[in-house]
């Protein structure tokens with residue numbers, strides 16, 4: 001955690017937390033002093049003490065303001081540093097669902113901020129309150145302090161009987177909220193499909209049930225809390241007057257001055273409140289520990305090497321030599337051999353689930369073979385392991401960003417207008433650029449573009465970046481035959497090196513591939529279309 005803060009600001013915040021912690025003991029002392037002043041009947045003392053109280057109150061209020069500002073600064077540092085760190089950490093590349101990662105960088109980090117960082121400062125304030133109030137009360141009268149504390153502890157601990165019920169009702173509410181969110185997420189994502197299948201009535205029924213369950217669970221939780229508060233209220237009010245009565249008897253018997261009685265009564269209440277606050281803070285801090293552990297693990301991940309150098313590999317060939325790969329125990333590719341020479345167009349077919357996409361990932365070295373070698377041979381004959389940034393890619397679900405058309409091509413790197421125009425022209429994207437311009441904003445997932453336009457954007461991006469090795473995973477599967485044909489003509493007529501997975505290559509295009517392979521039963525074999 002230290003990494004995300006500045007030592008000086010944390011230290012300053014800790015000092016201010018202790019000063020702010022003096023606030024409650026000071027109010028307690030002030031309150032008892034009111035009675036002490038009345039008892040002393042000394043007007044000069046009243047003037048001096050009231051002036052002192054006003055001065056210290058102003059100073060403490062100012063200290064609280066400074067504390068809040070310093071805490072806000074520390075929270076700002078935490079939020080800025082942790083999120084910037086995650087942005088470039090290997091966390092973004094880890095296996096796992098996008099929504100889990102999004103939830104971590106939003107909800108989970110918010111919880112760490114509130115339930116850990118802020119709570120630690122709260123805990124320190126409570127500890128200062130506890131220690132000072134305890135000293136003040138014991139100093140005023142030891143015996144009466146014990147009496148007050150016993151009664152306060154009973155009234156504070158009794159409502160804990162209800163705590164389990166409150167916790168269970170909170171859990172039930174949280175479970176129903178998660179069911180409702182799951183339903184809403186599916187409902188919003190697939191609303192078109194629901195309309196197509198006329199399934200709205202069933203979804204409304206399902207949705208209304210989820211809504212009712214959530215609302216009921218929430219109501220139940222609130223009612224349980226209200227019941228717990230009722231119990232606490234009854235106990236607190238009835239039990240709090242008993243020690244007050246004993247204190248008054250002490251005062252009437254002249255065993256204790258009135259101001260000391262007030263001090264004991266007021267301080268004891270704060271001692272118990274502080275113990276409860278410490279307990280609550282510890283529970284909150286502990287509840288954030290699993291998330292903190294997750295953050296610590298992520299923090300240990302190496303940072304991605306960020307280089308703005310534009311890599312273009314000038315290679316002779318890429319080969320797979322006796323490559324074997326399995327997911328856990330499931331063999332996908334066994335003893336595969338393949339050579340792809342510069343400029344060749346390789347077609348890869350095979351039934352669904354045979355491992356074609358896995359083979360592309362092995363070529364790009366995103367996955368490493370458990371046996372055998374994948375190497376790229378440079379023009380000078382040296383062999384190196386491929387890197388993901390040597391390849392351009394076109395996938396079935398196009399990678400389109402919610403930004404301008406220009407950004408979708410350049411990905412933020414600067415290219416000259418001439419370079420852009422060349423890439424646009426090579427990819428056959430000129431009609432789109434003429435129509436909407438390079439600075440038009442593309443909607444999320446490219447919903448304002450046709451499938452063909454999205455493919456051409458991906459191709460133009462590869463041309464612009466001079467990615468001369470293109471991996472295509474069913475890149476044209478979602479296009480109409482005419483557009484798919486046009487895109488293929490473009491790819492097969494280019495000087496790019498291509499490995500493409502496709503099931504529906506029309507006959508007139510099949511011969512334009514240099515070679516075709518089939519992946520079946522873990523074996524990669526060459527096929528002929530003649």
Ligand SMILES: Nc1ncnc2c1ncn2[C@@H]1O[C@H](COP(=O)(O)OP(=O)(O)OP(=O)(O)O)[C@@H](O)[C@H]1O
Nearest residue numbers: 327328330332350351352353354355356357358359
């Ligand atoms: N990350 C993974 N972990 C475990 N198994 C996986 C993983 N990715 C894919 N598989 C399994 O490996 C096998 C090959 O998957 P792959 O996606 O490579 O096949 P494919 O031939 O490309 O299929 P399709 O044509 O349907 O896209 C499948 O049985 C799949 O379930």
